[in-house]
Amino acid sequence: MPWAGGFSAIDRKPLKPEVDIMTTKGILEIRNLGKAFPANGRKGSLQALDGINLSIRPGEFVSIVGGSGCGKSTLLRLISGLDDEFQGEISIGGAPVRGTSLDRGIVFQDLRLLPWLTAEANIALALENSGLSKADKRQAVAEHLKLVGLEKFAQAYPHQLSGGMSQRVAIARGLVNRPGLLLLDEPFGALDALTRSRLQAELERIWREEGITMILVTHDVEEAVFLGDRVIVMEPGPGRIRRELRIPLPRPRRRSDPRFLEIKEDILREFTGPETAEAESLEPAGRPLAEARLDWAA
Amino acid sequence: MSRSALASGSSIRFSPRPFAAGRAPAPVRILAGLVLPSALLLLWHNASTRGWAPPQILPAPAVAWSSFLDLLASGDLRTHVQASLIRVLISFALGSAAGLALGLAMGLSRRLDDLFGAVFHGINQVPTLGWLPVLIVVVGINDRLTHILIAQAVFVSVAINTQRGIRQVPERLVEVARAYRLSRTQSLRKVVLPAAVPQIFTGIRFGLANGWASLVVVELLVGSEGLGYLMSWGRQAFQLDLVLVAIVAVGIIGWILDAGLARLEGTFTAWRTGEAAA
Numbered sequence A: 001m002p003w004a005g006g007f008s009a010i011d012r013k014p015l016k017p018e019v020d021i022m023t024t025k026g027i028l029e030i031r032n033l034g035k036a037f038p039a040n041g042r043k044g045s046l047q048a049l050d051g052i053n054l055s056i057r058p059g060e061f062v063s064i065v066g067g068s069g070c071g072k073s074t075l076l077r078l079i080s081g082l083d084d085e086f087q088g089e090i091s092i093g094g095a096p097v098r099g100t101s102l103d104r105g106i107v108f109q110d111l112r113l114l115p116w117l118t119a120e121a122n123i124a125l126a127l128e129n130s131g132l133s134k135a136d137k138r139q140a141v142a143e144h145l146k147l148v149g150l151e152k153f154a155q156a157y158p159h160q161l162s163g164g165m166s167q168r169v170a171i172a173r174g175l176v177n178r179p180g181l182l183l184l185d186e187p188f189g190a191l192d193a194l195t196r197s198r199l200q201a202e203l204e205r206i207w208r209e210e211g212i213t214m215i216l217v218t219h220d221v222e223e224a225v226f227l228g229d230r231v232i233v234m235e236p237g238p239g240r241i242r243r244e245l246r247i248p249l250p251r252p253r254r255r256s257d258p259r260f261l262e263i264k265e266d267i268l269r270e271f272t273g274p275e276t277a278e279a280e281s282l283e284p285a286g287r288p289l290a291e292a293r294l295d296w297a298a
Numbered sequence B: 001m002s003r004s005a006l007a008s009g010s011s012i013r014f015s016p017r018p019f020a021a022g023r024a025p026a027p028v029r030i031l032a033g034l035v036l037p038s039a040l041l042l043l044w045h046n047a048s049t050r051g052w053a054p055p056q057i058l059p060a061p062a063v064a065w066s067s068f069l070d071l072l073a074s075g076d077l078r079t080h081v082q083a084s085l086i087r088v089l090i091s092f093a094l095g096s097a098a099g100l101a102l103g104l105a106m107g108l109s110r111r112l113d114d115l116f117g118a119v120f121h122g123i124n125q126v127p128t129l130g131w132l133p134v135l136i137v138v139v140g141i142n143d144r145l146t147h148i149l150i151a152q153a154v155f156v157s158v159a160i161n162t163q164r165g166i167r168q169v170p171e172r173l174v175e176v177a178r179a180y181r182l183s184r185t186q187s188l189r190k191v192v193l194p195a196a197v198p199q200i201f202t203g204i205r206f207g208l209a210n211g212w213a214s215l216v217v218v219e220l221l222v223g224s225e226g227l228g229y230l231m232s233w234g235r236q237a238f239q240l241d242l243v244l245v246a247i248v249a250v251g252i253i254g255w256i257l258d259a260g261l262a263r264l265e266g267t268f269t270a271w272r273t274g275e276a277a278a
Ligand SMILES: Nc1ncnc2c1ncn2[C@@H]1O[C@H](COP(=O)(O)OP(=O)(O)O)[C@@H](O)[C@H]1O
Pocket: A037, A038, A046, A048, A066, A067, A068, A069, A070, A071, A072, A073, A074, A075, A239, A284
């Protein structure tokens, strides 16, 4: 497999000297978080998130599942510091999150590769202010291209890559500067099943070896259970936490394990039970309900 | 992507996307492009041989052609072309440099945009030659007049389009720059300018085309050299063949100037066709 070389091959270097390490070593605390967007045309506003409480300890892997429009991407944006306008508190190690930090990485749902940069240059963008030497940057980029199996595509532009390849470039860009906290917004959505399960295993390994705190938003309940120490189930209108469960299974997990299947079924019931209709009817107008159901078809 | 596909070649070549897939081969395209000019030439030929228009007004193509050869041989054509080109290039260089600087400033700073934006959009509504009467009064009828007028045309077009290009950079990409904490210079270089290049070039190309066309008009009135002067002189001497030669020269040179800029733009946007710049 192209990325079978794995992550252990990568030398760990002291990265991001200007970053305050203390902030990421502490607990991520989210208190009473709310976010409203000005509603278009209608009076009032759209409450995308309401009363979110969550604490995540350093090194934890938290999966977030929920249908479209329940505020998952919004939540990640707020944690990343890209959006400072919200109600409530977000802090890491007691220090409020204000603005972005190289120590809080994000893999965007819509990837956001720069069309005029090659795959290689897109990944290198994350290292621009890492403080690494030119040679070290080049090496880190090459190793991460290899990690996601795209070393032959280093010089390709995004429009020359398939959806799955672009997604892998985005993942490599998120990982390359070793943030203390990595936010992943449906990072495996466009991948075929085989590639997806390989990258899931690879991500788990990086998480284990590097001790990076990870928050993964996904549509795939199986993926959430496979990777998460905890699974947070969200619901829309306004976006809030519906349920939270700890996944007590030892790692590496087996998808065929009866306990694994049981947990998965349990979570899936949240979306197929009698309450589903109500939950979906709370979705913002304009979003087809079928979309939310289809999300779970896989 | 399959493993075997990767293993088979040591490196994968990225051929340009077949954007031009639906287009005919080059010789056919060139022939197609010649259809209309040939038809016009034929019409012109018929008009003069059948006496549709008196020869003083419409000289035969052969006459125009021999005038062209005469102008070429005497070096007059060269003198006039050179005079016009030097004027336009000096004005273009000044106008586009200043336009880029101000456009960047207005694109990056709301405050500057508030200060200058409205004025610029107002000025942009006035045709270049609309300033001629005012400028004649202020600087007189001389080469400075030409330079100022043309530079102004290029300047306004470049400034407005540069500002617009920068404002239109997608927020989602600007956020990438923020997420990786790029400095102002870094995000300008990696994100903002590449995104704005097409719009900036729209301004530059429009400015040059407009400047070139205006130059010829100004030369009709000002100076003793240049293609516009050649036209004006030909008209006064009732040598319409000279006027026709000058018109064709203006058209061809304008086209070449724009093609040069298009090519320059192509080097900045090579990524679209996959030819790595690095
Ligand atoms: N920039 C924005 N402006 C207005 N509304 C927004 C914006 N971003 C998200 N929303 C709204 O907030 C809600 C949550 O969106 P999002 O976080 O993208 O959901 P998810 O990622 O769970 O699908 C949706 O109703 C969406 O329309």
